[in-house]
Amino acid sequence: MPLTPADDAFAAALRPRLPEDTLRPAEPRHLEEPRGRWRGTSRWVALPRTVQEVSALVTACAEARVGLVPWGGGTGLVGGQVAPDGPPPLLLSLDRMTAIRAVHPRENVMVAEAGAVLADVQEAARGADRLFALSLASEGTARIGGLLSTNAGGVNVLRYGNARDQVLGLEAVLPDGQIWHGLKRLRKDNTGYDLRNLLIGAEGTLGVITAAALKLAPRPAATGTALLVVHSPAAALDLLALARDHLGEMVSAFELIGRMGFDFLREALPDLRQPFATGPEWCVLVELGLPRGMDPQTALEELFASGLAAGLVSDGVVAQSTQQAAEFWTLREHIPEANRRIGAISSHDVSLPLEALPAFVPEGLARIAALGPFRVNCFGHLGDGNLHYNVFPPKGGTKADHQALREEIKRTIHDLVHQMGGSVSAEHGIGRLKVADLERYGDPAKLAAMRAIKAALDPAGIMNPGAVLRLPPG
Amino acid sequence: MPLTPADDAFAAALRPRLPEDTLRPAEPRHLEEPRGRWRGTSRWVALPRTVQEVSALVTACAEARVGLVPWGGGTGLVGGQVAPDGPPPLLLSLDRMTAIRAVHPRENVMVAEAGAVLADVQEAARGADRLFALSLASEGTARIGGLLSTNAGGVNVLRYGNARDQVLGLEAVLPDGQIWHGLKRLRKDNTGYDLRNLLIGAEGTLGVITAAALKLAPRPAATGTALLVVHSPAAALDLLALARDHLGEMVSAFELIGRMGFDFLREALPDLRQPFATGPEWCVLVELGLPRGMDPQTALEELFASGLAAGLVSDGVVAQSTQQAAEFWTLREHIPEANRRIGAISSHDVSLPLEALPAFVPEGLARIAALGPFRVNCFGHLGDGNLHYNVFPPKGGTKADHQALREEIKRTIHDLVHQMGGSVSAEHGIGRLKVADLERYGDPAKLAAMRAIKAALDPAGIMNPGAVLRLPPG
Structure with missing residues (x-):
């Protein structure tokens, strides 16, 4: 049985069951998402103040078979927060439950x-x-x-x-x-x-x-940050193993940045100061969080030296101040912004078993090169095996020129990731963007269990309809 | 619809679907559990070698509506591994899948x-x-x-x-x-x-x-162990906070032992060497795991000194050798054995929010004292808020003398734990022992969701019937 729209009649019936001002017309910001791929269709947003009011809202939606889309900060990158298809759902904003x-x-x-x-x-x-x-x-x-x-x-x-x-x-x-x-x-x-x-x-x-x-x-008593130039992703992984041998859990972050990352920052955000005259081929941003009695600068310099001695590291900068550490992080955190300005044809949030990562990077590049002269910005949370692997037009081109190849590029990367035991959604989720990917790559027994659980807990299918699992036909 | 027994006829029908020797008569060890409260009724145990054989077994049980109880090492303390009620299930031993x-x-x-x-x-x-x-x-x-x-x-x-x-x-x-x-x-x-x-x-x-x-x-490069005498469970928690302020995640274990623990060890296992002439009222066993460049003995001595200075610690021993550290752990690990020899009337595996713990210990003792002159051995994983809180007969008495009060003792402790925001099964699970406790203390919405999930994934109810959730009537 299809869902009922959260239309003006539903809103009028719902209004008396809730405190005044709980229901409002949806604003444009509620109907957008950061990548601009979908637009929501909801007319109404509910802004409850308590869990009891949330319960009343969900109960009303369940009785009327009205879809409900929870809305937080709206920053999700896979369209989990907007429902473009089916009868317009009610939005449930958590804006007033911030205590x-x-x-x-x-x-x-x-x-x-x-x-x-x-x-x-x-x-x-x-x-x-x-x-x-x-x-x-x-x-x-x-x-x-x-x-x-x-x-x-x-x-x-x-x-x-x-x-x-x-x-x-x-x-x-x-x-x-x-x-x-x-x-x-x-x-x-x-x-x-x-x-x-x-x-x-x-x-x-x-x-x-x-x-x-x-x-x-x-809270770690002291933190320290360094940018270390490594020969390859494989060397970066060996350096991570070395760091964890020396420092155990005190390695807080281990981020990979490739030359394309530095180039894109220079191209799109030329005012950001870069620590290297030419972007190195591969580089890791290491952060340590240490207890009292340990000096982060000493620990990082020792790691640097060990990395040099082991032939893994060729250059590097240990931040000499909080400000310099912040500059390193600014670089890392502005890569997504540089990517946005340049405009990716296709973006991928993938993870791999750590041992598969060194082979994945060149193999992925080779397969993309076979499709055309594209630029690949591969960066991310190396320590977690999580890469953001984004494909861009050749310099001077725009993503619009290459829309026709978008699906093939995505498929090429995702097939390779899947083949190597990885995940096509490491940290962003399925949302609406990757429903078909989940169907293609997901384990059939797990998918069947997911559908059974969804049907058991939400038999009318009102909760965020169409996210994660496809809307039933009709 | 009730389940079908895994009887000889079922075994005969199943045998040709599996490699020779997969099905065997159940042995006595398969029908027992460590606390001796239940006896299993199964006639047959299956010993598959591969996941495919497990799949064939489960498929056969699902088709025939035969219950199936997975059997690992048989060490569970809540009867999850034996099914005393209902039609005898097939046991599925994992003994041959040890790779x-x-x-x-x-x-x-x-x-x-x-x-x-x-x-x-x-x-x-x-x-x-x-x-x-x-x-x-x-x-x-x-x-x-x-x-x-x-x-x-x-x-x-x-x-x-x-x-x-x-x-x-x-x-x-x-x-x-x-x-x-x-x-x-x-x-x-x-x-x-x-x-x-x-x-x-x-x-x-x-x-x-x-x-x-x-x-x-x-692997931590070095470990260190100490027994520190503290004034109270509250002081023990403050000491834990101090230790984590100094040492972060490097605190690997933080176990509480009370005077009754030392007394029971002396009574039941007099050959074990004890570090204190008289058992202290409260004591913690602290273990650190440190990276290279840090000396555990120094770190523990500093913690000892800080604890003394803060008025939390009154005495202590930092292990001077691996052997001494092992002796401290031997004490801790033999408390359950001492308990078994003395014979608890009722044993409780509870957890509490850390802040509630200092009030729980005396309040629990007071409520038990109101029921009779019982002895309480309260020990366990303080850092996790997890106490093993076991109630024993007065010296000279036996647990058999007090069976009549067993339920009331259990109820008294569990009610208090629940009232203080704790859990009546911290680490042992529900099994068959705590099905009624789960019904009494569990959140109704969560229980309803659990039943819906069980019905969705296992509609015939073949998987470990009667564990966690009560067998349906009939």
Whole structure:
């Protein structure tokens, strides 16, 4: 049975069940997404203030078989937050649920509502002399609910794990409107199925996360940053192994940047200061977070020296100040902006087993070269095996010139990744962009289980319809 | 519809579908569990060699509506491995699937089959100069499949997390017999619902785990161990905070032992050497794992001094040799054996928010004292908020004398734990022992979701019937 639209009649019927001003006309920002591939069709957005109001909204939608799309910061890159197809759904914005409900420094736990912006959560942790380790480029806008629903990654995964690893408990509204009061602050709790991790990463298709008990970590006493020039991605991996042998979990970030990354920064953002006169072929940005009594500069200089001695590293700069460290990170974090300005034909967020990575990089380049004289900017979270592998037109060309090859480029990269045991969505999720990829590359038994779980928890199919799993026909 | 028994007729029909010698009469060891509370009724045990044979077995059981109980090392403490009620199920032993399929030291990954014994997995990791961090008293017998199915805990959770946190990918057979080929060696893979974490901790009720891609960690260059006497559990928590401020993730274990623990060891195992003339009221066993360049003895002596200065610690011993460190651990690891010899009336595996722990300990003692002159041995993984809180008869009495109060004692402790935001199963799971507790204390929305998921993935209810969720009537 198809869904019912969240039209003006539905809004009129819903309005008396909720506090005044909960329902508003959707604004243009609610109907857009960063890559401009889809436009939402919703007329109405609900802005609840409490989990009880979320429950009332979901219950009303379930009764009326109206689709519901949760809306956080709107920064997702795979279209999980806009529904262009099917009857227009109601948008459920978490904008008004932004409280940090509690901070427990001695427990290393914070309870935050789903609408809290990541940067505010980080700041609240810092205020209690703790670290909330999730960190990514959109942290000034992205909200906790969306970050958890997409199991976001970022630059600290190597040491602290993905969003999933930062969560102890959840409060959520399930697709029938029931509230799950699961905000446990426990490190160990083996009482039944792992509903927490099922909702995390489900991209709003199995319920609405309304709050989370988040793990905090001790703040490293000192951090240090270096840019080290390496001979190849293989050398970068050997350097990572060396760094972890010496420093264990204290390696917080290990990011790969290729020559094309530096070239693109110079082309699109010429005012950014670059540390090397010519961009090196391959380079890693290493960050350490150390406890008291250890000096990060010494540790990085020792790593540099060991890397030189092992023939892995040929050049490098250890940041001599917080400011210089920030400049290195600015370079890394502006690569996506440079990419946007130049305009990718096709962008890929892939991961590979670490051992497969050195072979993947040249093989991918060779296969793309066979399709045309394209430029490839391959960079990312090397320590996690996660590369952002983006294909651009030749210099002087535009992405519009090459739209015809877009699908073939994507297929070429994704087939290779799949063949090598990798994932075609490392950290961005499936959303609406990769539904067909999931069908093509996903394990059939897992897909069947996913469909069974979706049908069991959301029989009417109201939760974020069309995301992750294809809309049923009709 | 009720299940069909795995009787001789079923065995006769099944035999031709499998390689010779796959099906055998169940042995007595298959029908027992460590606490002696239940006896299994199965006549037949299947011993498959491959995931394909597991798939054939599950398919046959699904077609015939025959229950199936996966059997690993048989060390579970909540009866998850024996089915005393309902038509006798087929046992599925993983004894023949013990291969370490691959070790990838550079990736920090190992692929092991479900029947591999934990100690062998640890040893294989050590052989590659890596650490497999899961560690618990039964590691010489417990097998990977059971450890993952119960999301086992142990002594290293503080630093490395539960069993769940040690897994990157799974191979499993789902209740319809389909094989899920999910042995990904990826740190980031956001392609759909988290089936991995749903199977981990499901205690064999949603499928059979046949192999896992396990995370390895760099081996600490040096470890150090100390026993520090603290004034109270609250002081122990403050000391933990101090230790983590100084040493971050390098605190590998932080175990609480109370005076009753030392008394029981002296009473039941008088040959064990004890470091203190009289057992201190409260004591913590601290272990550090440090990278190169840091000296564990110095670090522990500094922690000892800081604890003294802060008024948290009153006495202590820093182990001066590997042998002395092993003696400290021997004490800790023999507490369960001492408990068994003395005989608990009721044992509880509970966890609490860390901030609630200092109030829980005296309040629990007061409530137990109101029921009678019982002895309480409260010990465990303080850093995880996980206490083993076991209630014993007065000296000279036996547990048989107090069976009548057993339920009331359990209820008293569990009610208090629940009231304080804790869990009545921290690391042992639900099994058959705590089905009623889960019904009493579990969140209704979560329970409803669990039942819906079970019905969706295992509509005939063949997988470990009666574990976690109650058998349907009839």
